[in-house]
Amino acid sequence: MKKIIKNGTVVTATDQYEADILIENGKVSAIAASLNEDADEVIDAKGAFLFPGGIDPHTHLDMPFGGTMTADDYETGTIAAAYGGTTSIIDFCLTNKGEPLQNAINVWHEKSRDKAVIDYGFHLQLTEVTDDVLNELPGIVENGITSFKVFMAYKNVFQADDETLFKALVTAREQGALVMVHAENGDVIDFLVKDALQKGNTDPIYHALTRPPEAEGEATGRAAELTGLADSQLYVVHVTCQEAVEKIAAAREKGYRVWGETCPQYLTLDQSYLAKPDFEGAKYVWSPPLREKHNQDLLWKALKNGQLQTIGSDQCSFNFNGQKDLGKDDFTKIPNGGPIIEDRFSVMFSEGVKKGRISINEFVDMVSTRTAKLFGLFPEKGTIAVGSDADIVIFDPNAERTISASTHHMNVDYSAFEGMKVTGEPISVLSRGEFVIRDKQFVGKPGSGQFLKRKRFNSNLQLSEEKATQ
Ligand SMILES: NC(=O)NCCC(=O)O
Ligand SMILES: [Zn+2]
Ligand SMILES: [Zn+2]
Secondary structure (H helix, E strand, C coil), X not given: CEEEEEEEEEECCCCEEEEEEEEECCEEEEEECCCCCCCCEEXXXXXXXXXECEEEEEECCCCEECCEECCCCHHHHHHHHHHCCEEEEEEEECCCCCCCHHHHHHHHHHHHCCCCCCEEEEEEECCCCCHHHHHHHHHHHHCCXXXXXXXXXXXXXXXXXXXXXXXXXXXXXXXXXXEEEECCCHHHHHHHHHHHHHCCCCCCHHHHHCCCHHHHHHHHHHHHHHHHHHCCEEEECCCCCHHHHHHHHHHHHCCCEEEEEECHHHHHCCHHHHHCCCCHHHHHCCCCCCCCCHHHHHHXXXXXXXXXXXXXXXXXXXXXXXXXXXXXXXHHHCCCCECCCCCHHHHHHHHHHHCCCCCHHHHHHHHHHHHHHHCCCCCCCCCCCCCCECCEEEEEEXXXXXXXXXXXXXXXXXXXXXXXXXXXXXXXEEECCEEEEECCEECCCCCCCCECCCCCCCCCCCCHHHHHCC
């Protein structure tokens, strides 16, 4: 089956040019100014950008959290992702202390196998690094799970201690994996939370006030120093504030292999949202929390100057009615997280490229290419090149629309970006050469997404900003 996409403008992390793309057997097989050979289908993309499919490095689908389950599973979550221009996700596989890691991985394969409509990989959560864990990890890395996640917060739930983090870093260096951290000081937060509750401070805003930016900065700096000590590699998820960016920048200055991700919500929403009346602030409860507005500018600049590298959605959706309201009388019971998977790509294009904060090539780098490089997917994913997977977004850069829960495809009863006007919209989305979204309609098939057996971490695969500073 041959397809040709004609007359579009191909945009990668480094180039922008008009070309036709030939797709054969799910791969890009030729790119040329004009392709006139026979094809089963010719798609006219005049006026559209052709982007490599978005890669979302940070999702939680079908995940138990805060006494409930995320509202989106692998079917609804990946359909929404595809509508939004994302063709690969890497989801967090939660593990249980004392149980074989493989059991948890099997559970995640069960959740995803017959449901995903785009390709997906797993990061593996580590809460302990025992001899059993050490024995199991080489086989797991060999099977394509090449990143480990350590939570430095959520005391008595997910939180791991520094010994575990350090052992994870050492093992990651030996095995060729990348350690990811949720960097907040969970012990300090636990103290502040207990103090707030004791004083009767139960509203959603206290979620933000008990998780100060200093607690994120401290944990980020600690993780970065341990990375240097272990001569390992670290990826800090959902960076929100100056205190954390400074620690990442300082570590990188010292030559440590440390990278940082932020999310669209931290670039566009702020702490005041948690103070909305009638408990509406609960919709905006993330950990780390939304920060004071001045951090937004700082995060955009950190993306622009290469102190932060990637954009994750941190998709972790809970309905306002029936889930977020578990915390009506106690903010600690509000399930943490929000629905972002569908809007990550468009919000970054609209708020970033259209508003002149980042270039169109930097946009591609942040939403796709760098993630592919860091997480062992490049060059099959993360670019449009001969030989790469035909994961392609046909994108109208001038379409205008307003984000709303009434039109989104996530299985959740609110949108964190309700009422936000965005410019630019995916029209059609192909995953390995097959349409998943065609003319804004879902035409994919649950179960068509493939598990991504990722390559080991490769520190020689430099990211664009690192080349630029050589
Ligand atoms: N971020 C958040 O609030 N929920 C998802 C879990 C996590 O990433 O910490
Ligand atoms: Zn987290
Ligand atoms: Zn997360």
